[in-house]
Amino acid sequence: MVLALDVSMSSTGWAVINRNKEILKYGKIVTKKDKFDTEDERMCYICNTIQELITTYNIQIVLVEDQFTSRNSKTILSLRKLLGAIMRTVKLNNIEIEYMYPASIRKYIMNSGKAKKEEVAEYVRENIIDIGKYIDRTCKAKTSDIYDAISLGIAYLNKVGDAK
Template sequence: MIILGLDPSLSSTGWGVIVCEGARISHIANGQITTRAAAPMAERLAALYTGLAEVIAQHAPARAAAEEIFVNKNPQSTLKLAQARGAVLAASGAAGLTVNEHAARLVKKAVTGTGAAEKAQVAAMVKVLLPGIAIAGSDAADALAVAIADAHLSPRS
């Protein structure tokens, strides 16, 4: 089963594609969809939607997985994250994908063994679980972690 992991963000949405065969996982691809900070919101959201639609068309995942939204101390940051997440979920839904949602702490725990892991620990463990891969950046590492967690936490269907 091919799983698309997503780490939504307005500035840089990470994505990672893995294949899960039984208990074995393998890397297919990963990357980041970036937007220009100076661009209007509608343009940025369209770029996320279009970029993710291209990833989905290229890799044909069976399902997607995304981190659940968390509330920042800054309400504006939370709102921007929610808008980016909406564009990502809309692109997934338009492609007919089921999207499993996982709490960030649960993803970290599934990949590193602790829900309080730092970003660097998550990226290091992703490299251990998917040896020899080149990770496109920290957002892509987080997206791969989401996909890996989903492979372990969600039913195989």
């Protein structure tokens, strides 16, 4: 059982996927800045939710995308801090954590590291699970975080399957 995470301070997408590449559950961990007193509280909320997912679904491996890009160095620092907190949460459960670069994710799904995020999401929507239109703007209906998490999980399982 894998837990794939598209890490973000505001909307962390997640998907629980079994070895047969069946999507068992998916969602978003949404943290609005104004609902928390500090950034640390937001991070704790995200990690506590990840802990619940690990326990509920008997997760054996956690997957995280290994690239954060932003023009804002404060955003990068926050995301790296969040990643460290997630890594600690995972390791406290004696679970492996694996990291994949976006180009590798696209390669293991689309056979091309140059595919666009939207193309990968469309492939997932047509061939794996349809959770609705790919929406990447900040709104309640935003699906990009979930599609990114599902893509990560499927890419990892494809990679592991290729290695056998």
